[in-house]
Amino acid sequence: MSENILEVCGIHTYIGQFHILEGVTFSVPKGSITVLLGRNGAGKTTTLKSILGITPPREGKIVFDGQDLAGKPSFKIAQLGIGYVPEHRAIFRDLTVAENLQIAERRKGDLAARQDFIFELFPDLKKHYRLAGGKLSGGQQQMLAIARALVPQNRLLLIDEPSEGLAPIIIEALMHAIRRLSESATVLLVEQNFRMASRLADRYVIVDDGASVQSGLMADLTNDQATIQRYLGAA
Amino acid sequence: MQLSKGVSWRAVRQNWLLIAALILLLIFPFLVGALTNTDPTARRGLAVYWQGIAIELLIYGILTMSYNLLFGFTGVISFGHALFFGLAGYLMGGFQRAPELAGSGLAIGIVVALSVCAALGLLIGTATLRLKGVYFAIFTLAIAEMAYIFLSRYEPTGSEDGFTLGALPEWFDPTRNRIVFYYIVAAIFIFTFILIRRLMESPTGAVLLAIRENENRARTIGFNTLTYKLLAIVLAGVLAGMAGILFTLLNKKVGPEMLGTAYTVNPLLMTIIGGAGTLLGPVIGAVGLRLLELQLRNVQIALGDAVLDIGRALPIILGALFILVVLVFPYGIVGTFTRWRLNRRARSAERAAKQAEALKSVS
DSSP states (O other): OOEEEEEEEEEEEEEEEEEEEEEEEEEEETOOOOEEEETTTTSSHEEEHHHHSSSEEEEEEEEEEEEEEETTOHHHHHHTTTEEOOTTTTTOTTHHHHHHHHOOOSSSTTTHHHHHHHHOOOOHHHTTTTSSSGGGGHHHHHHHHHHHHHHOOSSSSEEEEETTOOHHHHHHHHHHHHHHHHSSSSEEEEOHHHHHHHOOOSEEEHHHHHHHEEEEEHHHEEEHHHIIIIIOOOO | OOOEEEEHHHHHHHHEEEEEEHHHHHHHHHHHHHHHHHOTSSSSSSSHHHHHHHHHHHHHHHHHHHIIIIIIIIIOOSSOOOHHHHHHHHHHHHHTTTTGGGHHHHHHHHHHHHHHHHHHHHHHHHHTTTOOOHHHHHHHHHHHHHHHHHHOOOOOTTGGGEEOOOOOOOGGTTOOOHHHHHHHHHHHHHHHHHHHHHHHHHHHHHHHHHHHHHHHHHHHOOOOHHHHHHHHHHHHHHHHHHHHHHHHHTTTEOOOOSTTTTHHHHHHHHHHHHHOOOOHHHHOOOOOHHHHHHHHHOEEEEEEEEEEETTTTTTHHHHHHHHHHHOOOOTTHHHHHHHHHHHHHHHHHOOOHHHHHHHHHHH
């Protein structure tokens, strides 16, 4: 694999007085789909939030494409080219589909340049272009949340639990979309659904109890039932 | 279809309410004059009385629209909005009656007052907008109350009594030439409405709405939300200051009550009742509530030997009305109506899609 676009080195993150991340280290190669795996409450979402500066780490180092992210506010980190798709279909419910996409433009013309690609991935969004985001179905909202991160030319996409609460047929469509978008950007994914993660990602990082415990190629993990049982409880 | 260069029927249809309101505002003095058979350009008379009421309603409309920009569109709750309203009145009044400034005191006063409102908004915003929700609201309340207490004890500005303005130019004087003052206030009201509408239709407006919905989310897209909130507080402060200047000119007097909580709470209630986060809601809230207050304050109902003084019971009546409106219209009058209309449209689109699907499967 080529050089790394993201390096996370021994980060420790606190939320209030709680020590959530106690040493997370991993790297994400350029052009890969890397998935953070782990049980509920292991610290996967906090890891994404730490990268984006929403809950900045107190110790450790995060380097994105050669730039140290320490001390940078989250809007500056996003402007470097990191798109974030939070969990729970985090769209702007009061804004229309069009406005949700337009707001994500970092430069004038971003949406015009990318909208064919976005509508090819998610044709439903074209159909409901003038509808308020809150009126879309759960799957469509998730599509909109991902589409929003595609509007600017982001080099890294952080996607948190895209399959959460969605029907299998929608998950399939999302998997296809994530695979397509990984052709133009690196993807770091948090996913509880191991079946989806194993089919989608080419690299993995296991986070357990706030620390990264293992990482490598997904192909190796799918053959390692002992590790899967131990950290993920999935067969 | 094209009406003339740059004007289409579609634009007229989309803005029919604005155009109707504009025409009503333009003809209002003459309409009332015709209905009451009085001269709208005279110094006294029923037509002139109604012009005074309309001026007051329009000023409340400007104040409430400014509050809505902050609270309704950006989601920033301020309990100190009266600070801008009252302070602008004091500053404009102070310069206007300064003898050494001769005829230019009024113009200098307006410029200084609006500039101070902008600077104050910037200062308060920079110092406190990082505070979340209620803490920001309490901070703004504390600043406004401090200014209120200071000005009600500061002798050079007349302490509790405030002070009256010096003589105004005749063409501009709301007592001697009310109709001109009416048109000036109406023009500023329309300007405020169009300014806020243009802002909310721009990409900046979409960011303000996004901040209202989820500030963290807006930040992770790459927006420095503090800058946008500062823009909202500065603009809202300047517009509230403009309302304060007009109110002072109308009454030819300024006093510390203009910095009191009533001038924050009233726009807040008017915004909620009309529909926070809608363009028309605050105007309807302001006009409806103030008109109701003006009409009921002198009403007395004889009940046998006893007399029910509606004017004295007005706060209770308005409180009950507020509870009722909030229960019946949870998003305010305009907000609830808009949601109802959008839901109906979405349901009929869904029905049409289902019918089309069914037809497709049959064929």
